[in-house]
Amino acid sequence: MPELDWVGKKAVLNHHREVPFHLLKCNKSLSVGDAGSGNLLVQGDNLLALKALLPYYAGKVKCIYIDPPYNTGNENWVYNDNVNSPEIRRWLRKTVGKEGDDLSRHDKWLCMMYPRLSLLRNFLTEDGVILISLDETELAHLRLMLDEVFGKANFIGSFVWNTRNTDNRVKTYLSPDHEYIIAYGRSHGASILGRRIDRSDFKNPDNDPRGPYVTDPLTGKATATERPNLHAYNMEQPGTSNVWKPDPAKGWITDEAGYRALLADNRIWWPPNPARGKPRKKRFLSETQERMPASSFWTEFRALSGAKEVGDILGRRVFAFPKPISVIQKVIDHCAPPDCIVLDSFAGTGTTAHAVLAQNTADGGSRRFIVVEMDEAISRDVTAQRIRKAIEGYGDTPGLGGGFRYCTLGAGLFDQAGNISPEVRFADLAAHIYFTETGEPIPKRAGRTPLLGVHNGTAIYLLFNGVLGDKRPDGGNVLTSITLAGLPQHDGPKTVYGEGCRLSPPRLKRERVTFKQVPYGIKVT
Ligand SMILES: C[S@@+](CC[C@H](N)C(=O)[O-])C[C@H]1O[C@@H](n2cnc3c(N)ncnc32)[C@H](O)[C@@H]1O
Known part of the structure; x- marks a missing residue:
């Protein structure tokens, strides 16, 4: 299997194992609402925060969504997107050693991500899924790194979402209008839930006793040379002279015996205008799973601005590119069952926490969130305030209810000499x-x-x-x-x-x- 190498890799390969365990300290004045809701906002570097959370949540999280710095090198963002924040620079120097000063920004990003991804993997249930937002800057690196940490066979796929409806003039002749959400499972058996069926699509124009249905094509995909039996008959609507011949390039999806069985069971829908339509197969709501495969291509979010959404909630623009809440709500709907824990260790404005609360309200779920934000000011003044407003309501928007505990990192469990810290209960x-x-x-x-x-x-x-x-x-x-x-x-x-x-x-x-x-x-x- 091809493997990715970068400067500093050796230093971080096992680093997640060496990260010391810390206590988590609850800050009552920044916590909101029901403290027993199971929701948590942790302020701190996610490496230490994840290690502190591991004894409580290892193997318990069904859905991890992260939106790490894209590493675009754009210093104008409110948060540094180029892995040059003082905390990460200090951490790199300590962990990678002197070499850490000379790393390219890609080496730094990879050094930062590897141990964090390794820790995150330990949180997932066997059927759990991790989803990672990214643009093309580090996409190729990330895929290879995820193959290493999660296993190549556990790659589920990528969602591609249309991020804008105006030209993005960062490049001369190509406007990057999409981003990726990459999905890996903890194991090969991991699967996303898929999208919910839309019940309103199901109709019953001929009062079929089996109830409402949608229709699927009966036209196939094989030529007469490839599959002669799928071209060997015509479809004839009973009681009429309407006849449809197979498309010479495609044939039908079933042979004549299959067609006769569908006909006998009244599972064929006949077009009201035979000149303009073809027979189709009925698919009944009563026989359909609640979920269908999720499309990997999302076009509906192009006009949305996460920055405006957060600005409307907090009354001021604080972040350049938070995710629109409906994007993350869709991730949650597709990938997080109604009673699971959703973890986001790069919380930013807290969109994931907000989306968990919103999705619970939409489908009656009881999902809980754990979100981690390193920057103290963002965590206190943006993340916590945004989630508080989501819970309590703002303007004309009613509150979604619930609560969360605000925690910071406390003392290490052990001191330098290996003794248990006095704070440990x-x-x-x-x-x-x-x-x-x-x-x-x-x-x-x-x-x-x-x-x-x-x-x-x-x-x-x-x-x-x-x-x-x-x-x-x-x-x-x-x-x-x-x-x-x-x-x-x-x-x-x-x-x-x-x-x-x-x-x-x-x-x-x-x-x-x-x-x-x-x-x-x-x-x-
Ligand atoms: C791209 S933003 C996430 C935006 C978020 N999805 C939203 O919609 O608001 C990445 C966030 O991760 C935080 N971050 C970066 N490195 C971190 C680390 N090591 N631990 C915790 N948070 C970190 C940054 O401060 C920033 O707020």
Whole structure:
């Protein structure tokens, strides 16, 4: 398989594994509405933010939509589109080393994207889909990179959408009027949902007892030489003298036996004016799936301006090119089932969050969003405010309801020396340990219990912060005969994390306990 190489690639290939885990701190004053809605806006570099979210959402997200910087090199945008923001420059220098100073802007973009895409993949359910907006600047690079990160076989396809209805005079003789949304699945089985059928297209002109239907052509695609049996008969409308011969270049879609079966079952629609139409096959609403294949070509958004939409919501122009909300709503309708989590780690003005709320209102869904924006001012003054207005309403536009929690990145889970940071609570460490031990998010637990969950038959326990009620040093955080007896029962192997262990190796073996010492036995990345 052809592979893409670029300066700095080696440095970032495994970088996502080395990114330290951080805590997420909730900011109540910037949060809005129902805190239990499951919606989240995280302010911070998405590399750290995604790593912080992973223990809670790994393998749980059905739909990721991202709109990363296109890397056009256009410095006039409100946000830097050329991967030169101070945060990313600092990050590149730290991660790629001195070489980071000399990277071309394409190398920088690829270095920035690779570890983030690698992390994003871990969020997807087996049947989940990632969709990425892009123009042609990095398209070829991105496709090769996605082949590497997601697997070539998991490429689903590209949506192409018409972005404008006036000439785009950035090039002399070619006006780029479209952008791409590239879709990959987590696995080969991943599929997009397709588009909803439009019920109003279905009619019942001849009162067929099977109800309304649309019609599909009966004309085929093969010549008489290729498929003689599809040219071997005429179609004759019963009770009339109307006859249709097969098109010599195309024939019919079925042979004579198939035609007779359709005829016997009254599945052929006859044109009212035989000189101007051809027989067609009925397709009944009652026999049609709710969804049809999604067209890859979207023309209906050409007159829309995301900047105007956001300007109308916030009362001021803040962003040059946010996406029109209906584009993202269409992405969500096609790719995010009604009860899933939608993740966008390049949130910008928060169009994805707004589109999730709008689509829920449109189809009664209960999708939740997680969006991440690095720029503090954008996140606080634009993203959060836009989503707040969407929830509460603005002008004559009624609110869509719901709420979200606003979070920032807190301390690292571990300090430089590998000790657990003082801010870390039992629930934080529990989520981290369960995730690093199993690769899965911690299951919901009933109340305060040292039993984090059972995975593949092994129970995982954590003794930390005196979870058993004994907070003395050398007390409840240490595995002794007493604390072992106090653990919720499990008939099978046990992994116990604690600050110390007073049980002998033969006793541990008898009890089928693997002991791991906190913090040294905890995987840090
Ligand atoms: C192209 S804009 C997204 C626009 C968005 N789809 C909308 O409709 O408003 C990209 C956004 O990603 C943000 N961004 C860039 N690098 C980031 C990073 N490493 N982590 C989080 N956000 C980042 C930028 O600040 C910018 O707001």
